[in-house]
Amino acid sequence: MRTLFYNKYELKLLVKGEFYMATKSANLYARIEPNVKEEAETILSTLGIPASGAINMFYKQIILHRGLPFELKIPNSMPVDINTLSEEEFNNELEKGYADMQAGRTKNVNTAFAEIRKDYGL
Known part of the structure; x- marks a missing residue:
């Protein structure tokens, strides 16, 4: 089975060549800093990706990686200011x-x- 994306909807291509639409009915509510939201949505808009699509991609990467799709670490030391x-x-x-x-x-x-x-x- 291959996954395709078309106009905000995820389509699954079955072996027989038939398509079906994945339902998107779950809601997610999150509180984030307004300036972070604005800056991220500006970048996403430039890329032509709605915020909901980016969040969906992020969640899918969490599933694929079985954890966060990037490394989290605390630096050993901070540079001198x-x-x-x-x-x-x-x-x-x-x-x-x-x-x-x-x-x-x-x-x-x-x-x-x-x-x-x-x-x-x-």
Whole structure:
């Protein structure tokens, strides 16, 4: 059996080539932050996907993965926010970076950014 999507409705293609419509009668009510809802729906609208379709896809991925379809983790540490540092703390961080460079504890910039994106889900 293959699953096709047509105009907001899920169609199942049976081996004989017959179609049937899957019923969509269950309701889901969720409270989310208004700005999150607005931003997500703007993106979904650009993609031509209604919010209900995206939620249905998300639930199907949960079923397929038998859990959330993405990794959840707490980063080991957060990057230093230089805006919160005093001048002395800032200079100490620069000295640490210089010492790392002198000791050869460096990474290629592409590798470093790839790791940052992975660690912080960017």
